[in-house]
């Protein structure tokens with residue numbers, strides 16, 4: 474058991490339920506500890522509240538110095554952090570290292586974004602100067618998902634701290650060890666007590682934090698189901714800021730391409746990287762009916778059959794690792810069975826590779842004949858294929874979703890991309906590039922059930938502070954002319 478919570482600069486044991494994380498490729502224990510109960514969540518919010526003035530008063534340069542020190546520590550301990558990510562999520566070590574790389578890259582990008590999006594502006598106004606500056610919200614809660622347990626919470630924490638907020642961080646209960654290592658680095662970087670607090674635990678801990686009356690905002694990355702619940706809780710609280718980064722049911726359309734091999738490659742990178750556990754992953758693949766489409770599907774099926782799946786440290790490294798848990802893997806098998814029951818035809822079957830693990834082989838299922846295709850995010854390596862008659866039909870089908878995170882077109886025809894771009898509804902729209910691997914230097918977010926118009930990544934700066942307009946002059950002076958009806 475470890476002291477799993479970090480509140481007001483002290484590591485503490487939780488007073489709530491015991492819980493544990495597992496290495497999902499092996500079933501072995503990675504971390505054990507106790508959840509924060511509602512009282513400890515309240516203590517964390519109080520500590521964050523008490524630290525707000527000290528942190529804001531440090532000024533941007535003081536905060537930036539600590540954030541940069543954290544970046545140096547990420548450099549020093551990057552390999553250890555990557556090993557922890559690999560062990561706790563089942564991702565291959567090559568991919569865990571890229572996650573740590575993204576965490577380091579976030580620092581410079583967030584500093585630039587802070588100035589670019591929320592910098593100071595000064596204009597002349599009659600008899601005064603007009604300023605636009607930005608202030609932190611105060612205490613914000615950060616919720617993280619399991620699929621990028623370092624990079625995605627980091628994408629809220631770094632800009633929130635730079636802007637001067639204090640934080641209570643609730644990581645996914647499936648990845649507590651990664652969160653603990655990350656917060657320990659922040660502590661070593663010299664954050665004053667109370668500026669960043671860690672409350673570990675399951676849904677109950679999350680609910681206690683989301684419902685706490687003294688938070689000023691909540692930055693969430695996770696499923697649409699949980700995001701919608703939190704959105705309901707925030708109803709009637711217009712004074713609080715809520716940023717929701719949620720799931721997707723993302724379409725990828727294949728049109729005419731000269732390089733079929735490249736199109737197969739981009740499809741695989743879109744659908745199966747991270748074992749299909751990215752919010753940006755392609756879930757629905759649209760391919761034209763007819764011979765050209767048939768050839769593409771045959772080539773895709775052949776390529777899927779060659780994807781290597783394995784454990785984190787296998788040598789040579791696999792492309793896909795384990796899903797986060799055996800339960801998550803079983804969920805994908807259930808989804809496949811339900812699509813088959815609706816009339817789907819399996820082209821490559823998703824199979825469990827080893828009982829007691831989350832290791833699945835990647836799958837492709839033709840769901841063209843299913844009239845009411847469930848609009849669900851299957852968060853794993855199961856891609857649904859739909860054959861289409863016309864390009865416009867493909868776009869209409871692609872838009873048939875309540876989500877709107879990412880969408881893509883593989884086509885050598887610029888006019889087709891222009892048509893696709895103008896009609897498709899999503900926050901990320903790519904042409905001849907994979908759907909996954911979005912840039913931290915761009916806005917990142919979706920519409921519909923994918924987000925609430927608070928894009929993250931580069932635009933995270935926008936939701937981390939509020940703009941203040943000021944008219945300022947050194948002395949009170951009488952105006953040259955008085956308004957009608959006034960005499961002084």
Ligand SMILES: NC(=O)C1=CN([C@@H]2O[C@H](COP(=O)(O)OP(=O)(O)OC[C@H]3O[C@@H](n4cnc5c(N)ncnc54)[C@H](O)[C@@H]3O)[C@@H](O)[C@H]2O)C=CC1
Pocket residue numbers: 616617618619620621625643644645646674675676678679680683694695696697698699700702703718719720721751752753850852878918923
């Ligand atoms: N749009 C984006 O930027 C991204 C979205 N995601 C989405 O995240 C999901 C996978 O992550 P998960 O960890 O399964 O998400 P999740 O929604 O199950 O959990 C996210 C966080 O919310 C907490 N939570 C769960 N129920 C709660 C409740 N009722 N009240 C308060 N907190 C609660 C969890 O403990 C966890 O900390 C996928 O749907 C994926 O698409 C993942 C990465 C990026």
Ligand SMILES: O=C(O)CCC(=O)N[C@@H](CCC(=O)O)C(=O)O
Pocket residue numbers: 575620621625628750751752753754908909910911912913914917929930931
């Ligand atoms: O948040 C950022 O800095 C950029 C967005 C990002 O990294 N997206 C990744 C992972 C998100 C996910 O799908 O879970 C991606 O698009 O692959």
